[in-house]
Amino acid sequence: MFLGVSAFYHESSVALVSKNGDLIDFQKEEWHSRVKGDKSFPKLSIEKIIKDNQDDYPNITEIIFYERPLRAWLTVIKDTIKNHGYLNDLSKNYFRNFFNGSMSFYKEISKFKELKKCKIKYFDHHLSHTYSALMYSESFFPKISVVIDGIGDNKTISIYKINSLTDINLIWSLDYPYSVGLFYSAITDFLGYGVNNGEFKVMALSSYGKPVFKDEFYKIMNFKDGKFNFDTSFFSYQYSTNKSYSEKLLNLIGEPRMSLNNLDMTDPNFSKYADIASSAQKILEEIVIKIFDYAYKKTKINNFIFSGGVALNSTLVSKISDLSYINSLEIPPSPGDSGASIGAAFYLSCDPKITKPISVNLYTGKVKYSKYFIEQKLNKLYDDKNIIKGAAELINDQKIICTCLGNIETGPRALGNRSFLCDARNEELVKKLNSDIKRRSDFIPTAPVMSIETSKKYFLINKINEKLAETMSTIVMANDNALLKYKSILHFDFTARIQIAKKNTFISNLLSSENANFEILANTSFNISSDPMVYSLEDAIMTMKRTGLKYLITDFGIFEIR
Amino acid sequence: MILTPENDKNLILTLVEFSYAEYGSALEMLRASKFVESPDLKMGYIEHAIDEYRHTELIYEVIANQIIDSENLNPRDIKFKPLNVILKGYIDKNAFLVEKLRLKNFVEFVYSNEFLAKISFDKLKLRIKDRKSIKIISGIMEEEQGHADSSIDTLNDIMRDEHRHWGYAKKYYENKYPQSKLKLAFLREKIKNRLRLIYLKNFKFLSNIFDPLINLLILVFAPISLLIKLPEDNRKNILDNDFNSII
Numbered sequence: 001m002f003l004g005v006s007a008f009y010h011e012s013s014v015a016l017v018s019k020n021g022d023l024i025d026f027q028k029e030e031w032h033s034r035v036k037g038d039k040s041f042p043k044l045s046i047e048k049i050i051k052d053n054q055d056d057y058p059n060i061t062e063i064i065f066y067e068r069p070l071r072a073w074l075t076v077i078k079d080t081i082k083n084h085g086y087l088n089d090l091s092k093n094y095f096r097n098f099f100n101g102s103m104s105f106y107k108e109i110s111k112f113k114e115l116k117k118c119k120i121k122y123f124d125h126h127l128s129h130t131y132s133a134l135m136y137s138e139s140f141f142p143k144i145s146v147v148i149d150g151i152g153d154n155k156t157i158s159i160y161k162i163n164s165l166t167d168i169n170l171i172w173s174l175d176y177p178y179s180v181g182l183f184y185s186a187i188t189d190f191l192g193y194g195v196n197n198g199e200f201k202v203m204a205l206s207s208y209g210k211p212v213f214k215d216e217f218y219k220i221m222n223f224k225d226g227k228f229n230f231d232t233s234f235f236s237y238q239y240s241t242n243k244s245y246s247e248k249l250l251n252l253i254g255e256p257r258m259s260l261n262n263l264d265m266t267d268p269n270f271s272k273y274a275d276i277a278s279s280a281q282k283i284l285e286e287i288v289i290k291i292f293d294y295a296y297k298k299t300k301i302n303n304f305i306f307s308g309g310v311a312l313n314s315t316l317v318s319k320i321s322d323l324s325y326i327n328s329l330e331i332p333p334s335p336g337d338s339g340a341s342i343g344a345a346f347y348l349s350c351d352p353k354i355t356k357p358i359s360v361n362l363y364t365g366k367v368k369y370s371k372y373f374i375e376q377k378l379n380k381l382y383d384d385k386n387i388i389k390g391a392a393e394l395i396n397d398q399k400i401i402c403t404c405l406g407n408i409e410t411g412p413r414a415l416g417n418r419s420f421l422c423d424a425r426n427e428e429l430v431k432k433l434n435s436d437i438k439r440r441s442d443f444i445p446t447a448p449v450m451s452i453e454t455s456k457k458y459f460l461i462n463k464i465n466e467k468l469a470e471t472m473s474t475i476v477m478a479n480d481n482a483l484l485k486y487k488s489i490l491h492f493d494f495t496a497r498i499q500i501a502k503k504n505t506f507i508s509n510l511l512s513s514e515n516a517n518f519e520i521l522a523n524t525s526f527n528i529s530s531d532p533m534v535y536s537l538e539d540a541i542m543t544m545k546r547t548g549l550k551y552l553i554t555d556f557g558i559f560e561i562r
Numbered sequence: 563m564i565l566t567p568e569n570d571k572n573l574i575l576t577l578v579e580f581s582y583a584e585y586g587s588a589l590e591m592l593r594a595s596k597f598v599e600s601p602d603l604k605m606g607y608i609e610h611a612i613d614e615y616r617h618t619e620l621i622y623e624v625i626a627n628q629i630i631d632s633e634n635l636n637p638r639d640i641k642f643k644p645l646n647v648i649l650k651g652y653i654d655k656n657a658f659l660v661e662k663l664r665l666k667n668f669v670e671f672v673y674s675n676e677f678l679a680k681i682s683f684d685k686l687k688l689r690i691k692d693r694k695s696i697k698i699i700s701g702i703m704e705e706e707q708g709h710a711d712s713s714i715d716t717l718n719d720i721m722r723d724e725h726r727h728w729g730y731a732k733k734y735y736e737n738k739y740p741q742s743k744l745k746l747a748f749l750r751e752k753i754k755n756r757l758r759l760i761y762l763k764n765f766k767f768l769s770n771i772f773d774p775l776i777n778l779l780i781l782v783f784a785p786i787s788l789l790i791k792l793p794e795d796n797r798k799n800i801l802d803n804d805f806n807s808i809i
Contacts, residue, residue, distance in 0.1 A: 033655055034589050036644045040655055070809040071792055081784045087777055095780050103808075121805045124795075154792055160800070170800050194643060242638065260626060260637045376601035530644055538595045542608045546615060 001059040003049070003118070004345025005042060005109070006066040006128070008101045010196055010309070010337035012042040016049050016056065017345035023135070024056060025049050026364040026410055028338055030532035034539070037197055038532075041108040050114050052366050062348050063109060063118045066340040067125035067153050069102035075154040075176050083232075084239035093241045123344040125152030126308070129335070130160055130168070131350075132343030133305035136360075137330040140303070144171075144295050148288065149308035149336070150181035150196075157228075159295045162305075165350040171298055177238045178230035180287055181310050183221060186235050186244035187280040191273055192257035195244060196309075203315050204444045205263070206281035207493040209274030216252050217283040223290045226298075262441045274443075284310070285319045292320055302327040307343075311335035312412070314497050317474040321464045329464050331473040333362050333411030342410070362471060362502065363417050365408035369537050371556045378541075378552065378559035388506075390558040392515035394551050395423055400433055402526055403553045404540040405506050408533065413472040414525035415499060416449065416507030418533050420549070424448050424520040430488035433522060437547045439529045447472060448489035449499040449523040451511050458482035458520070459498060469500040489522055499523060506553075573689055574628055578640055580686065581621040585644070586652030587675070588614035594660040594668065610672075610709055617702050618642070624695040676709040678752060 001024070004015040016025040027045035030038040050057045073094065080090045099107070109115060123131075129152070130145040137143070145160040145168075156179035159171040185195045188202050221230045232238055234249040250256065253276055257263065263273060288310065296302060302325050311317065311331050321329050332339055382390030394401050400422040409415050420437065422429045434446045455461050455469065459476040468474040475495040482490060490496050501508035507523075510516065526534040527543060534540045540552055544561050552559045588611045595607035622642060647653055660668050683703045690696055793809060796802045 033648070033653075034592055035648055035653075038645065038648065038655075040648055043655060064805075068808050074787055074790060074792060074809070077784070077787050078790075081780075082788065086780050086784050091780055091784065092773075092776055095783070096776055122808050123805055124800070124803065127800065166801060168800050169798065170795050173795075192637070194641075258637045260622075260641060370604075373601045373604055377605050530642065536596060538592065538604065538608060541605075542592060542595075542611055545608070545612050 002345040002348040003060050003063045004341035006341035013338040013341045014042050014045040015342040015345045021349040023364050025366050031535040036532045064121040064344040065105050066128040066344045068122045071153045088239040089241045090239045126158040128340035128343040129307040131347045132339040133307040133332045135346045136332045137305050143303040144301050145305045147308040148310035151176045166352040177232050189244040190256045202277045205277040209278030211279040211282035212275045213279035214282050223287050264442045285316050305330045307335040309336040314475050333471040363407040364410045380557050382558040384557045388509050388513045389515050392513045396517045401551045418526040419523050421521045423518045424489045424522045427488040430522045445491040446522045446524050447497045448520045450520045452500050454519045455500050469498050472499045577625050581618045582652050584614050584617040586647050593658040597660045613705050620698045627695045676706045680706040
């Protein structure tokens with residue numbers, strides 16, 4: 001057994017992987033602390049894994065951290081003191097917190113007496129991402145792994161040639177401080193959103209604008225034939241702890257957005273902000289496509305895996321999937337840092353003699369429920385044998401249902417086990433779900449879920465995005481049928497980030513139920529915007545009471561909140 | 563954890579701290595709901611958590627009302643970021659209170675904190691001028707008082723449960739609780755809050771001592787860090803790299 005740990009930069013997580021490469025358990029710290037984006041050492045997650053896997057944890061022989069702590073620390077500190085003086089905000093912060101970040105991993109993990117005998121290893125950050133993608137990919141080789149994120153160890157982009165699970169060549173890489181990911185985060189910051197959690201809002205906003213600043217942004221960065229030009233003088237992330245952009249960026253694109261409130265379409269500057277978002281999105285797409293072109297040109301390999309935080313940008317993914325030379329494009333369900341713990345642990349299980357079967361389980365976070373509690377405190381409407389029938393009837397009656405079923409989704413997207421669901425034809429209801437319940441800005445769309453057959457009726461689907469849509473990793477264009485019937489789940493540009501339900505899941509069984517008077521459901525994660533996804537029944541009831549929703553789907557039946 | 567705001571100069575930043583304190587309480591209550599077995603107690607803590615979450619949002623409404631007059635403040639410094647609840651120390655992830663304390667002590671803690679919260683909001687109210695915000699704060703104060711009262715009920719329920727469990731005489735517990743021990747708990751929390759305030763007040767002073775030390779450390783170690791060469795990747799098979807090394 002192997003334990004992978006990711007922590008201290010994005011959402012921290014822990015993965016337990018067996019010797020033959022199966023993901024036994026996966027826990028994100030934010031599920032337990034209930035602090036969204038919790039990046040602290042995943043103490044609660046490790047405790048949970050030890051408690052829930054009593055038979056397995058004594059067999060853990062190795063623990064692997066998803067990056068090399070000293071390399072990551074030195075990379076930033078060397079750059080900042082070399083280029084911005086010894087005593088800047090970032091250097092002070094880095095020195096002050098030397099023992100609080102990644103460097104504290106050994107100290108923190110050593111506190112677990114249950115893990116005292118385990119050997120500790122440190123994997124390369126971008127290899128952790130690569131292996132998280134490999135775990136969910138078809139086992140044929142060679143293939144190319146493209147990893148793009150803000151920063152990982154010392155790299156921000158890596159291209160690997162994967163000859164087998166135990167033979168990998170580094171083809172090309174880009175070192176910090178030059179970073180496409182940090183460029184996008186700086187624009188996120190400029191538009192008044194939080195770095196590391198507001199990037200998806202910038203992506204949604206981009207559809208409303210025109211890329212009028214694209215030429216300006218090309219002055220900041222460009223990529224051609226393996227040469228990356230990046231002007232760091234437009235940014236301050238290399239020396240500041242509270243701002244990502246410099247005065248020079250303001251001179252280029254104007255004043256940043258400063259507001260406590262959500263941006264909505266009535267804002268007098270909405271179109272200006274949308275143009276900036278559109279320009280950032282456009283240049284991100286063009287540069288990443290050039291990186292894929294370069295990888296293909298160098299290797300002539302047309303099967304790709306893509307990971308790192310930038311792979312969460314589903315609009316970008318859709319553009320890559322359209323590239324003519326691409327035969328396959330695979331993205332793990334959790335391509336960002338939280339999924340890197342899975343990759344690191346999976347690497348330890350890789351044996352040159354074994355070809356790993358593809359992992360198809362998208363719901364790996366084990367949860368224990370208190371049946372007695374909900375049966376005592378909620379009204380039971382349907383028993384456990386009539387869950388599908390009952391859920392279909394409630395949706396037919398134009399109700400919003402909440403699901404808290406089985407294991408929680410591995411990735412950040414709700415795929416039916418932790419979802420708010422309602423009939424996608426009902427525009428009013430979808431609007432209520434999006435703005436009143438989820439409290440989102442009015443320009444952020446709600447995603448739909450459907451069967452593969454239905455997706456072909458309403459959207460332009462090909463083999464590549466068919467698979468990507470199982471984890472909502474891409475967007476697709478709607479056809480005229482969808483425009484007539486399903487406006488509520490379409491974005492401004494007539495695209496949708498669809499989920500194609502995997503067979504034998506709750507959501508697939510619901511969609512194919514004989515009681516279902518619907519074929520597409522609006523599906524969004526079961527949480528309020530500043531909270532992590534609901535994990536336990538207590539979280540579910542708390543969220544429902546806060547939102548005023550009534551119907552809870554569980555493994556023990558369907559319940560109504562009193 | 564409750565702040566005592568009467569001497570704090572910046573009202574908006576004080577309100578921001580209050581919102582994190584309420585958010586921290588919400589997380590503590592939600593954690594408590596998962597820790598207890600009794601469905602009644604579970605639901606009680608869930609309801610309590612919901613109130614604390616709402617207080618966080620309400621305080622931000624008050625902030626929005628006040629911010630109109632404060633042109634000097636940067637929304638970036640005020641914006642609610644859930645992670646700050648850990649960074650600012652409003653929850654200790656090494657042990658949530660319900661795990662750290664015995665259940666009885668936890669309930670005592672809740673009681674005394676809610677009571678102190680009410681006092682703090684009372685003082686805060688005096689510094690707020692607009693009617694809408696005063697109404698919001700008054701609503702929060704009433705609820706804090708309600709939570710303090712219901713904590714006494716909860717404590718009595720626990721005593722009754724424990725009486726059944728251990729077979730002790732009910733009268734014994736009713737005589738012993740809640741008054742004397744609750745007074746002690748109240749005093750304990752008040753001292754803790756005072757210490758916290760002293761720490762906050764002296765933070766600037768402490769920074770003046772520690773900052774030069776950090777600067778000295780940087781001046782000594784930064785040149786050394788420049789000399790350390792990061793290892794080259796093995797391009798032939800990157801898996802031949804040494805994965806036992808932190809560099």
